[in-house]
Amino acid sequence: MTLFSGKARAMAVLLGASALAAPVGAMAKAAPALSAREAALLARLEKLEAEVSQLRADAAATRQQQGEAVQAVATQANTATQVAQSAAQEAKATGERVAAVEKKPTPEGMRVGATNIRIGGFLKFNADYSHFDGGTVATNTLGRDFYLPQAIPVVTPTSRSSTDTDFSAKQTRIWLNLDTTVAGHTVRGYLETDFQTTASAAANVTGGGSQRTTNGYTLALRRAFVQLDKWTFGQDWTTFQNTAVLPESTDFVGATEGTVFVRQPLVRYSTPLSKAATLHVSVENPESATANAGSAALVENGTDHLPDFSARLNYMTRRGEISFAALGRQVRTEAAGAGITRAGFGGSVAGKIFLNEKRTSDLRFSATYGQNIGRYVGLNFAPDAVYVAATNSLADVRVFAALAAARIAITPTLRVNVIGSMQSADYDGSLSPTAIAAYNKKAWSGAVNLFYSPVKAIDLGIEYRHGQRELVNGQKGNIDRLEFAARYNF
Structure with a gap:
């Protein structure tokens, strides 16, 4: 910058000198040649101009x-920005894929080949304190294990009340669930057992111990079926029953006399009719439980020819569910080598109404009416029909049952x-x-209970019932029971 300034000043001087010299030369009629000094200045001027x-x-x-350079830097910056944006987008996409994978529920159980196997159930302890005003109930019988109205002794002039205390763990339940997909078809297998259902659960198990020693009881089948798409083959709850409305209770059933309650072999087809409605139809194992006039003992005949037929329509909404079920059957017995039959039919409506958005509170109800369907209701509180030897015929028995x-x-x-249930049997007028x-x-x-769940898998309950x-002749018997139950669900 200093050199350039010096040259500029020199140039200015020369230009000034030239400007002064021009008029002089003109007036002097221009000199014929430049002097040495002028030539040197001109050379220096030309050199400065070149510089x-x-x-x-x-x-x-x-x-x-x-x-x-600026353009190159800008290009590099733009490239870096694009790379960063691409990396960010890839990271976001990866994060979304990871989140989607993590969001998927982890399959429960274990895999064996293409089959997913889950084991579940619960361990249950019951402690009962029972008072019967009509007499005693034999030890190791079902009436001591859970509420069974037909086992309540009625008051007679000679009867004395009794009080019993019983502890038990035989209602413990274990189930096995198998799921797989075969050639595009959904296949499910289910097996459920407990120690209460077996015929030997109430009685001492031979070789298995008794209440005096080891309290051993035999594992018994409850349910066992396979499902192929919409078909069910095996032993399950009857289609005539809606198990979703059974009340929460410390008891094995909860509302025995008021509910349909049967498990048996069947073939069932289930299909959705809409998002809310599902139809179930089935053919089920037949069995006629009749009584002979003059004796209240039930007779399991085992001479049935036709299966029982049942159908149920389930309808579910955000606020609850309701079902309508129908049953058709033939009651059959044999006398003197000849078969005697009566038609049986029934209908049942059951439902649940949610009282809050979390569905932790609800109302449950069921009402059932039918003719010659006694074994389906209240654990066979009333017979299917009554055999009258004098007329060699079966007399009808109508039942009505309800629970809330x-x-x-x-x-x-x-x-x-809070639980309430009832059943009434109406016998044919010819009897x-x-x-x-x-x-x-x-x-x-009627029963009321309080349940406390200190942790998710544990239920502790206490119940008064x-x-x-009541018999046809008017005799009555009562039970008062205080029961505690502890259950671990797994």
Whole structure:
């Protein structure tokens, strides 16, 4: 910058000198030749002009290089931005894929080949304190294990009340669930067992111990079926029953006299009719449980020719569910080598109404009516039909049963259940009162319980129940039971 300034000043001096010399020369009519000093100044001027031109060229080149450098930096920055954006998008996509994978529920159980196997159930302990005002109930019988209205002794002039305390773990339940897909078809297998259902559960198990020693009980089949797409083959709850409305109870059943309650072999087809409605139709194992006039004992005939037929329509909404079920069957017995039959039919409506959005509180109900369907209701409280030897015929028996229950959540871990149920049997008018005097006529019960779940898998409950049984002849018996239950669900 200093050199350039000096040259500029010199140039200015020369130009000034030239400007002064021009008029003088004109007036002097121009000298014929430049002096040595002038020639030197002119040479220096030309040199300065050349240097200025070179400086301008250098400055232009520098500016061009700087522009190219800036452009290169901008290009690099733009490329880096694009790379960063691409990396961010890839990271986001990867994160979304990982989140989607993590969001998928982890399959429970274990895999064996293409089959997913799950084991579940619960371990249950019961402690009962029972008072019967009509007499004693034999030890190691079902009436001591859970509420069974037909086992309540009725009051007689000679009967004395009894009080019993029983502890048990035989209601413990284990199930096995198998799921797989074969050639595009969904296949499911299910096996469920407990120690209460077996015929030897109430009685001492031979070789297995007794209440005096080891309290050993035999594992018994509850349910065992295979499902192929919409078909079910095996032993399951009857289609005539809606198990979803059974109340929460410390008891094995909860509302025995008021509910349909049967498990048996069947073939069932289930299909959705809409998003809310599902239809189930089935053919099921037949069995006729009749009574002979003059005796209240039930006879399991085993001479049936036709299966039982059942259908149920389930309808579910956001606020609850309701079902309508129908049953058709033939009751059959044999006498003197000849078959005697009566038609049986029934209908049942059951439902559940949710009382809050979390569905922790609800109302449950069921009502069933039918003719010659006794074994389906209340654990066979009334016979299917009555055989009258004098006329060699079967007399009809009509039953009506109902239950209602409220489940109220007090806190996330504490809840109350209030339960009521009843059943009434109506015997054909052709039967003499004396012939059916000892038959079951009515039963009802009411219960209230409190459940506490300190952790998710544990339920602790205490329940009080009062129940009554009435015979055709008017005799009655009552039970008062206080029961504690502890259950670990797995």
